[in-house]
Amino acid sequence: MKIFNTLSRRKEEFVPLEPGKVKMYVCGPTVYNFIHIGNARPMIIFDTVRRYFEYKGYDVNYVSNFTDVDDKIIKKAIEEGVDAETISKRYIAECKKDMADMNVKPATTHPQATQEIQGMLEMIQTLIDKGHAYVAADGTVYFRTKSFPEYGKLCHQPMEELQAGARISVGEVKEDPMDFAVWKAAKPGEPAWDTPWGSKGRPGWHIECSVMSKRYLGDQIDIHAGGEDLIFPHHENEIAQSECANDKTFANYWMHNGFLNIDNVKMSKSLGNFFTVREITEKYDPQVLRFFMLSAHYRGPLNFSADLMQASKNGLDRILNGVEKLCDLEKKVEAKGMSQEEEAKVAEAKNQIQKFEAAMEDDFNTADAITAIFELVRLSNSTANEAASKEYVTYLKETIEKLCDVLGIITEKKEEVLDEEIEALIQARQQARKEKNFALADEIRGRLSDMGIILEDTREGVKWKRA
Numbered sequence: 039m040k041i042f043n044t045l046s047r048r049k050e051e052f053v054p055l056e057p058g059k060v061k062m063y064v065c066g067p068t069v070y071n072f073i074h075i076g077n078a079r080p081m082i083i084f085d086t087v088r089r090y091f092e093y094k095g096y097d098v099n100y101v102s103n104f105t106d107v108d109d110k111i112i113k114k115a116i117e118e119g120v121d122a123e124t125i126s127k128r129y130i131a132e133c134k135k136d137m138a139d140m141n142v143k144p145a146t147t148h149p150q151a152t153q154e155i156q157g158m159l160e161m162i163q164t165l166i167d168k169g170h171a172y173v174a175a176d177g178t179v180y181f182r183t184k185s186f187p188e189y190g191k192l193c194h195q196p197m198e199e200l201q202a203g204a205r206i207s208v209g210e211v212k213e214d215p216m217d218f219a220v221w222k223a224a225k226p227g228e229p230a231w232d233t234p235w236g237s238k239g240r241p242g243w244h245i246e247c248s249v250m251s252k253r254y255l256g257d258q259i260d261i262h263a264g265g266e267d268l269i270f271p272h273h274e275n276e277i278a279q280s281e282c283a284n285d286k287t288f289a290n291y292w293m294h295n296g297f298l299n300i301d302n303v304k305m306s307k308s309l310g311n312f313f314t315v316r317e318i319t320e321k322y323d324p325q326v327l328r329f330f331m332l333s334a335h336y337r338g339p340l341n342f343s344a345d346l347m348q349a350s351k352n353g354l355d356r357i358l359n360g361v362e363k364l365c366d367l368e369k370k371v372e373a374k375g376m377s378q379e380e381e382a383k384v385a386e387a388k389n390q391i392q393k394f395e396a397a398m399e400d401d402f403n404t405a406d407a408i409t410a411i412f413e414l415v416r417l418s419n420s421t422a423n424e425a426a427s428k429e430y431v432t433y434l435k436e437t438i439e440k441l442c443d444v445l446g447i448i449t450e451k452k453e454e455v456l457d458e459e460i461e462a463l464i465q466a467r468q469q470a471r472k473e474k475n476f477a478l479a480d481e482i483r484g485r486l487s488d489m490g491i492i493l494e495d496t497r498e499g500v501k502w503k504r505a
């Protein structure tokens with residue numbers, strides 16, 4: 039399996055630290071708002087990477103954090119007149135809902151920065167003791183960047199160039215413009231923790247990931263991942279901290295996804311040019327969003343547009359309809375062994391499985407992997423019919439389902455499940471009306487309307503249709 043490693047800027051053969059196991063850390067979102075579909079890109083991509091490793095039989099320990107202490111969270115808390123924890127708790131819960139919608143598996147561990155302060159204090163103390171960090175006059179602890187000669191190895195910038203770009207902001211008291219904060223001295227009204235070196239405060243963003251990765255995966259990990267905006271300074275600084283504290287190579291492979299753009303500009307909260315996952319999944323099936331993300335190579339930029347979403351919907355429907363047809367056939371066809379002709383078609387299908395795997399093993403080329411699934415659907419549409427054997431139909435169905443599952447695409451038609459849910463809600467509404475609880479009846483009608491369901495009271499009872 040080949041992975042493009044940002045560290046070497048080459049595709050490298052993947053060799054795990056421990057045979058059969060993958061230790062993987064993916065930088066998660068800062069939780070002060072609903073996540074946008076740019077944040078969803080790394081979630082979907084690296085979930086797919088994880089799923090492929092699992093398909094290949096690896097035991098994956100997947101850690102992804104929530105940054106729950108940060109300037110933006112504090113700002114939002116002040117705006118709302120609540121504490122920072124109220125904000126972070128709310129948006130962690132919302133983020134988890136979005137992840138479930140997009141069929142992103144929960145991580146093995148989802149650590150939260152504020153729960154890991156002890157580990158941060160320990161790592162910072164180690165860095166201070168080793169001369170890699172110092173407490174400045176205002177109580178901020180800075181990493182002494184020049185103490186790590188390999189600084190710049192991930193972003194491939196020589197130290198001199200990074201130095202030329204570095205600035206000291208007003209009020210900062212650091213030795214060198216390149217030094218970065220590992221611990222921020224407390225400001226009034228902000229969340230703050232006591233420290234062994236005396237200055238109450240809160241962690242810097244970079245130290246959080248170094249520490250959470252160490253705690254849940256150990257000093258050395260296989261893969262560290264995130265969006266390409268994290269290469270510098272976030273990941274570069276994580277490397278400096280972890281390697282200086284632990285005296286070991288931090289991560290063997292660094293993977294970075296390209297930006298999700300809108301009109302060729304990076305989607306970001308600060309620019310305001312974003313759509314939240316929630317907004318998009320109100321308009322489209324979340325699976326369409328997932329399929330859209332996987333239809334391009336993860337390292338390239340991806341422009342969001344209604345046209346591309348429509349194309350993704352069409353592509354996804356082709357697969358789902360193909361599987362549905364196989365499900366229907368499975369109930370009808372004769373339970374007999376495969377014919378010789380069918381055996382030959384199975385060989386063709388196996389060829390597509392190989393193509394799927396080859397695509398995924400070439401740095402997770404999901405676009406080509408999807409093409410292999412389309413080929414399987416085409417094969418199925420042209421060869422599976424009522425005269426086919428059950429064995430053949432089942433083989434095709436299970437094969438397509440298995441490969442879709444690697445991409446996190448759910449093949450069972452959602453509508454059937456939905457229909458039941460709708461019927462149950464309508465029943466509940468009827469009951470409420472019988473009991474003259476019109477407020478509840480109206481509320482249920484509203485919920486159905488949010489789901490795009492229109493109710494009609496007819497003489498034969500309540501009928502419903504999709505808007």
Ligand code: AMP
Binds near residue numbers: 065263295299306
């Ligand atoms: P943040 O909450 O900004 O720290 O971002 C969380 C994750 O989303 C990081 O891995 C970012 O690199 C990633 N990310 C943010 N914006 C985009 C975007 N427009 N396209 C792709 N990835 C993004």
Ligand code: ZN
Binds near residue numbers: 065066272
């Ligand atoms: Zn991180």
